[in-house]
Amino acid sequence: MMGFSSLFAAIFSPRPFDSLKLVLLGILVESGRRFFYWLVERFKYRPSINAYFNQGDPAYEWIVHFMTQEEAWKRSRDFNISAKSSQRTWGINMQSGSQVQGNAEYVPIYCTEPYLFRWKGYWFEIKKNRDSISAPRYPAVDFGGPPLTGTIHLSIFTLKVSILSDFVEEIRARYVESNKPRVVIRSGTESTRFGGPNSWSNIKAKYRRPLDTLVLGEGVVESLLADAQEFMDTVNWYVEAGIPHRRGYLLHGPPGTGKTSTIHALAGELGLEVYTLSLASGHMDDGGLQQATSRVPPNTILLIEDIDCAFPSREEEEDDIPSPFGISSPYMSPPGLGSRVTLSGLLNVIDGIGSEEGRIFFATTNHVDRLDPALIRPGRIDMKIEYTLATHAQSRAMFSRFFPESRFPNTDADKDPITPPVSELAKEFADSIPEKEFSIAELQGYLLGYKSTPAKAVANIRAWVQQECSNREAKKKREAEKAEKRKKAKEQATFDMHNRAGEAMAAGFGTVMQRSIGDQAIKSYPSPAPTSGSETPVLVSVPQTPEKGSPLMTSNDTDKRED
Numbered sequence: 426m427m428g429f430s431s432l433f434a435a436i437f438s439p440r441p442f443d444s445l446k447l448v449l450l451g452i453l454v455e456s457g458r459r460f461f462y463w464l465v466e467r468f469k470y471r472p473s474i475n476a477y478f479n480q481g482d483p484a485y486e487w488i489v490h491f492m493t494q495e496e497a498w499k500r501s502r503d504f505n506i507s508a509k510s511s512q513r514t515w516g517i518n519m520q521s522g523s524q525v526q527g528n529a530e531y532v533p534i535y536c537t538e539p540y541l542f543r544w545k546g547y548w549f550e551i552k553k554n555r556d557s558i559s560a561p562r563y564p565a566v567d568f569g570g571p572p573l574t575g576t577i578h579l580s581i582f583t584l585k586v587s588i589l590s591d592f593v594e595e596i597r598a599r600y601v602e603s604n605k606p607r608v609v610i611r612s613g614t615e616s617t618r619f620g621g622p623n624s625w626s627n628i629k630a631k632y633r634r635p636l637d638t639l640v641l642g643e644g645v646v647e648s649l650l651a652d653a654q655e656f657m658d659t660v661n662w663y664v665e666a667g668i669p670h671r672r673g674y675l676l677h678g679p680p681g682t683g684k685t686s687t688i689h690a691l692a693g694e695l696g697l698e699v700y701t702l703s704l705a706s707g708h709m710d711d712g713g714l715q716q717a718t719s720r721v722p723p724n725t726i727l728l729i730e731d732i733d734c735a736f737p738s739r740e741e742e743e744d745d746i747p748s749p750f751g752i753s754s755p756y757m758s759p760p761g762l763g764s765r766v767t768l769s770g771l772l773n774v775i776d777g778i779g780s781e782e783g784r785i786f787f788a789t790t791n792h793v794d795r796l797d798p799a800l801i802r803p804g805r806i807d808m809k810i811e812y813t814l815a816t817h818a819q820s821r822a823m824f825s826r827f828f829p830e831s832r833f834p835n836t837d838a839d840k841d842p843i844t845p846p847v848s849e850l851a852k853e854f855a856d857s858i859p860e861k862e863f864s865i866a867e868l869q870g871y872l873l874g875y876k877s878t879p880a881k882a883v884a885n886i887r888a889w890v891q892q893e894c895s896n897r898e899a900k901k902k903r904e905a906e907k908a909e910k911r912k913k914a915k916e917q918a919t920f921d922m923h924n925r926a927g928e929a930m931a932a933g934f935g936t937v938m939q940r941s942i943g944d945q946a947i948k949s950y951p952s953p954a955p956t957s958g959s960e961t962p963v964l965v966s967v968p969q970t971p972e973k974g975s976p977l978m979t980s981n982d983t984d985k986r987e988d
């Protein structure tokens with residue numbers, strides 16, 4: 426009370442100097458307050474550089490890898506546990522602190538608290554968006570790792586932007602270094618269907634496969650490696666010549682002949698990551714393909730497997746049931762049953778890859794004859810390599826790879842009673858296998874049953890070949906019967922359709938159909954009333970769109986209609 430009364434007294438003091446002093450004091454206090462807030466704001470925002478790493482982007486992997494090497498994250502109390510050892514995550518060792526292999530991986534759900542650390546004399550603060558940890562966006566899909574919608578927020582307390590780029594370069598270098606013994610393979614996940622940000626979140630790290638473990642024709646691996654290496658080393662030449670720095674390879678041949686293995690081995694040799702999509706999955710459409718490939722970073726290998734799936738197979742074409750009225754019905758035979766990707770969508774993507782620097786594009790197919798010439802023209806595909814079933818030389822090389830002389834100097838008599846040198850056994854093995862009848866994968870499968878008994882492998886190979894040949898004969902017969910049945914059903918369907926149409930016409934209910942191209946409506950004009958009695962006129966028309974539930978309706982159509 427006293428305070429207020431003296432304040433009033435001072436304000437209304439007859440001495441103006443006292444009032445002025447008070448006003449000045451007020452201004453001073455207010456200015457001080459504002460200056461203080463200004464300082465706080467400056468300290469809070471200006472001296473720090475902020476960066477965000479979004480899950481699904483390779484840079485996110487770099488920072489997670491970096492942070493799992495940092496002590497603080499090992500003090501985490503929350504973990505995602507994964508038993509999928511082939512899945513790429515960044516687990517920590519609960520016992521000793523170094524990165525581990527074990528029965529499960531423990532990946533800290535870090536940064537529920539901001540974590541402060543020093544790097545090269547600068548202070549960094551890192552934290553992760555908590556909501557995204559507890560609420561994965563696609564819970565129904567098995568992503569095989571921690572929830573996927575994370576963002577890591579990094580603050581560096583400096584004004585030098587170059588520190589951020591130095592840091593990013595360092596975490597990338599650490600990531601690449603730690604991956605050296607492995608090749609990282611990212612495959613398109615379900616969300617590829619939507620081209621979502623997590624399209625490439627399915628990550629596997631395989632141990633690098635030395636190129637010399639591939640059993641291929643003479644000089645194939647060497648020329649492929651030389652070509653890819655030259656491509657990687659001549660970026661300036663491409664820029665000066667005005668040619669997009671990209672290179673396309675097509676590997677074609679029967680299943681199990683080593684196409685995918687070659688690409689993985691090459692990626693390991695060149696130190697590149699592989700981004701792989703399979704068109705056979707049927708989930709992919711043009712939009713998804715376009716978006717997923719646009720998220721592939723430069724200096725990587727993009728692999729599209731089973732590229733022929735963007736084209737209808739022979740069987741599908743043959744199964745087309747002709748319409749009696751010569752109207753081609755898209756509902757009768759869905760083209761490209763295995764994939765919703767179209768040729769033009771595929772070409773757009775391949776041409777689009779050209780705008781990315783340093784991109785190596787690989788495509789594989791078991792049916793090169795189905796590919797459109799536009800797809801494999803130079804500029805899109807620069808090198809084609811044919812893979813064949815095992816030749817005599819390959820069978821022999823395969824045997825020698827399984828039983829190297831270093832491990833089998835002269836076959837172990839305890840394990841295997843027959844003891845000729847393995848080089849002789851290899852020849853005998855290859856002589857027993859008909860040329861270009863079996864894939865290397867099949868031979869590998871056979872030899873796996875005789876890991877330490879080469880002589881037994883040779884002794885039993887003829888019986889195995891015979892057995893396999895008779896199995897194939899039986900399978901061929903079954904398929905021929907199926908094809909015959911399909912053919913008969915198709916003929917019957919055609920016959921029935923013509924018959925029904927003919928009967929209806931002949932019955933005098935002639936339906937005149939006018940097809941309006943614009944709105945596709947079908948108008949029908951009833952013919953003069955039937956001469957005989959009480960029958961109701963039957964309207965015969967071919968619907969443009971089959972009724973829902975009709976046998977002519979395919980699942981594709983259902984999707985389209987519901988859309």
Ligand SMILES: Nc1ncnc2c1ncn2[C@@H]1O[C@H](COP(=O)(O)OP(=O)(O)OP(=O)(O)O)[C@@H](O)[C@H]1O
Nearest residue numbers: 638639640641679680681682683684685686865866
């Ligand atoms: N030429 C080869 N050299 C070494 N191993 C091979 C070879 N071909 C196949 N294999 C082995 O067979 C298995 C399947 O090979 P891979 O997946 O590379 O065949 P593919 O031709 O890509 O088959 P698909 O066309 O079905 O994808 C692998 O384990 C691989 O080690």
